Amino acid sequence: MTVETAPKKRTMVKALNEALDLGMEVFPEMFLIGEDIGEMGGDFGVTRKLWAKFGEERVRDTPLSEAAIIGACVGSAMVGMRPVAEIMFADFLGECYDQIVNNAAKLRYMFDGQFRASLVIRTACGGGFGGGPHHSQSVEGWFLNVPGLVIVAPSNPADAKGLLLASIESDDPVLFLEHKALYRSKGAVPEGYYTTPLGSAVVAREGSDVTVVTSMRMVPMALEAAELLAVEGVSVEVIDLRTIRPYDADTIVGSVRRTRRAVVANEAPGIGGLGSELSARISQDCFHELLGPVVRVDGLDTPIPFSDELEHLILPDTDQVVAAIRNAMAQPERGAR
Amino acid sequence: MNEPTLSSLYRDMWLIRAFEQGLETEFAKGNVPGMLHTGLGQEATQAALAAHLDATDSYFPDHRCHGVNALAQERHRGGGRRIMAELFGRSTGVCSGKGGSLHSADPLAGNFGNNAIEGSYMATVLGVALAAKMRGEAKVACAIIGDGTVGRGEFHESLNMSAIWELPTLYACVNNGYAIYTPVGKGHASADIVDLARGYGFRCEQVDGNDIVAAHEAVGRAFEHIRGGGGPFFLEFKTWRWQGVFSGEFRPAEEVEYWRKDHDAILMAGDRLRQMGWTDEHLAEVESEAHATISDWIDFAKESPMPDPAKATSDVYVGFEVSGS
Numbered sequence: 117m118t119v120e121t122a123p124k125k126r127t128m129v130k131a132l133n134e135a136l137d138l139g140m141e142v143f144p145e146m147f148l149i150g151e152d153i154g155e156m157g158g159d160f161g162v163t164r165k166l167w168a169k170f171g172e173e174r175v176r177d178t179p180l181s182e183a184a185i186i187g188a189c190v191g192s193a194m195v196g197m198r199p200v201a202e203i204m205f206a207d208f209l210g211e212c213y214d215q216i217v218n219n220a221a222k223l224r225y226m227f228d229g230q231f232r233a234s235l236v237i238r239t240a241c242g243g244g245f246g247g248g249p250h251h252s253q254s255v256e257g258w259f260l261n262v263p264g265l266v267i268v269a270p271s272n273p274a275d276a277k278g279l280l281l282a283s284i285e286s287d288d289p290v291l292f293l294e295h296k297a298l299y300r301s302k303g304a305v306p307e308g309y310y311t312t313p314l315g316s317a318v319v320a321r322e323g324s325d326v327t328v329v330t331s332m333r334m335v336p337m338a339l340e341a342a343e344l345l346a347v348e349g350v351s352v353e354v355i356d357l358r359t360i361r362p363y364d365a366d367t368i369v370g371s372v373r374r375t376r377r378a379v380v381a382n383e384a385p386g387i388g389g390l391g392s393e394l395s396a397r398i399s400q401d402c403f404h405e406l407l408g409p410v411v412r413v414d415g416l417d418t419p420i421p422f423s424d425e426l427e428h429l430i431l432p433d434t435d436q437v438v439a440a441i442r443n444a445m446a447q448p449e450r451g452a453r
Numbered sequence: 454m455n456e457p458t459l460s461s462l463y464r465d466m467w468l469i470r471a472f473e474q475g476l477e478t479e480f481a482k483g484n485v486p487g488m489l490h491t492g493l494g495q496e497a498t499q500a501a502l503a504a505h506l507d508a509t510d511s512y513f514p515d516h517r518c519h520g521v522n523a524l525a526q527e528r529h530r531g532g533g534r535r536i537m538a539e540l541f542g543r544s545t546g547v548c549s550g551k552g553g554s555l556h557s558a559d560p561l562a563g564n565f566g567n568n569a570i571e572g573s574y575m576a577t578v579l580g581v582a583l584a585a586k587m588r589g590e591a592k593v594a595c596a597i598i599g600d601g602t603v604g605r606g607e608f609h610e611s612l613n614m615s616a617i618w619e620l621p622t623l624y625a626c627v628n629n630g631y632a633i634y635t636p637v638g639k640g641h642a643s644a645d646i647v648d649l650a651r652g653y654g655f656r657c658e659q660v661d662g663n664d665i666v667a668a669h670e671a672v673g674r675a676f677e678h679i680r681g682g683g684g685p686f687f688l689e690f691k692t693w694r695w696q697g698v699f700s701g702e703f704r705p706a707e708e709v710e711y712w713r714k715d716h717d718a719i720l721m722a723g724d725r726l727r728q729m730g731w732t733d734e735h736l737a738e739v740e741s742e743a744h745a746t747i748s749d750w751i752d753f754a755k756e757s758p759m760p761d762p763a764k765a766t767s768d769v770y771v772g773f774e775v776s777g778s
Binding site (some may be wrong): 181224287 | 768
């Protein structure tokens with residue numbers, strides 16, 4: 117990692133835009149493809165000004181054809197290109213599910229290593245802005261049990277830039293989740309080209325009493341919860357997954373074996389998703405160290421409603437993370453039962 | 454068509470027929486795992502396509518494409534028997550036995566792999582064609598599809614995208630009359646698929662897929678058009694498959710009679726060769742040579758070792774090892 121000057125504060129949108137710009141300069145085989153990503157610059161502005169700089173061949177607008185978009189990525193990757201697609205909302209991934217699951221993720225395996233699926237699928241996910249049932253979902257659970265796929269999920273602008281460049285460099289297919297609520301969040305972003313390793317979680321805050329394992333929008337919530345509880349003398353460790361698949365089990369298990377208490381926090385519904393996987397993994401690998409059961413924070417098991425009054429009842433917030441940590445801390449020592 | 458070209462195509466068609474007949478026999482004996490979709494009856498379309506596909510072109514084979522794969526492998530890689538070995542799930546197969554009949558690929562033979570999801574590579578072919586266009590390569594990106602594929606959304610997304618981007622895409626639609634059991638006229642708005650394709654505005658043709666001369670010439674026109682920068686081409690072959698469904702033959706006896714006797718591609722090509730002076734003995738010689746070759750390929754497949762157990766977990770990722778539980 118090379119840091120040329122003191123980092124400037126920038127939004128995640130700007131950080132992502134910088135990563136795409138740098139990637140396009142470094143990799144002549146890279147191109148961007150998606151709906152209204154050209155002159156318009158994308159629905160959230162992530163591809164702004166790239167059309168003017170790199171031209172319509174390499175910043176390619178498409179019709180509303182998600183399967184064809186991802187198919188074009190898979191096929192071009194098979195002959196050595198390095199496409200980066202934008203699927204406007206993660207909710208639309210159902211339209212190209214087959215291309216991702218049956219082609220991108222499997223082609224290297226089923227064709228015995230003769231092809232590489234060097235493609236990135238960027239998409240805007242998550243709720244909290246009144247997007248309603250089809251513009252708000254957390255989709256990582258849809259893809260979690262797909263071998264061959266990498267799922268990346270940044271929580272801050274600096275990681276977003278480094279992880280996106282690492283995804284572009286990667287010869288594996290990457291589903292790159294951009295939480296809409298984080299797009300305008302600001303953070304220090306190093307200048308220039310750098311990568312943040314895939315498959316590697318980061319300890320966002322060190323602590324000794326309890327480990328919170330989380331990602332994306334729940335990371336700032338967990339950090340806020342940790343700050344609130346620090347006043348009460350509770351030392352909270354926060355792990356930001358950054359890559360959801362394959363996830364960094366070593367960092368998670370190492371932390372929980374030390375703190376002996378675990379909270380797993382996700383925005384998605386709880387059944388059959390990342391929260392299920394992580395709590396199972398922690399329970400299995402840290403059974404003898406844990407002082408109590410893993411405590412979970414999930415979205416409710418419902419679709420996402422439109423009205424703000426209803427949506428905030430569905431999606432988890434900082435208060436729920438605080439409550440979960442308190443719950444974990446309240447577990448009696450095993451021997452005392 | 455001159456005699457050398459026709460005799461070469463005749464040999465190719467017999468190789469395909471012998472391949473599939475040999476495979477059927479081995480399948481019945483339980484020597485071939487999984488399911489079996491043969492291209493029996495469709496030999497002319499496959500021979501015509503294989504004759505024009507260069508190793509630098511890219512094609513996506515359909516469900517009944519052992520023939521194109523075997524010819525491309527033999528011609529460009531000197532080892533058609535590796536297609537057979539793949540179907541037997543052996544280490545010497547083109548995908549080391551990991552893909553099988555519906556996932557056989559060798560990009561150096563131009564074979565970009567078929568796919569058990571009908572229509573899936575209608576989207577994928579766009580990327581190969583797009584890359585060729587961006588790089589200024591005069592290659593053909595070919596999707597060989599069945600009539601059933603027309604029901605998939607990707608079919609229409611693909612034709613539309615090829616049209617607006619003027620991609621070097623060849624859609625070779627093998628209309629054998631049935632999507633498994635459903636007649637083409639019941640499953641689609643037109644029994645002539647070419648009528649559905651015409652709305653996208655690029656060059657379309659329909660040809661008798663059992664007439665090897667007509668099929669070969671039509672494929673030639675398509676390749677010339679695409680290589681010359683003319684954009685996409687849709688070519689519908691009207692043909693018929695011998696294989697019924699798992700429960701047996703379901704089609705009317707007169708229909709079976711027509712396609713297997715009166716309008717069989719190999720019999721019709723044989724008649725043409727006779728008119729060029731070939732004797733029955735000469736024709737029979739080609740047939741027995743094909744069976745002898747396939748017999749060798751089957752022996753090769755059966756004698757090949759099973760895949761290395763390490764292959765079960767290889768090539769899931771480039772950048773990561775497969776994690777244990």
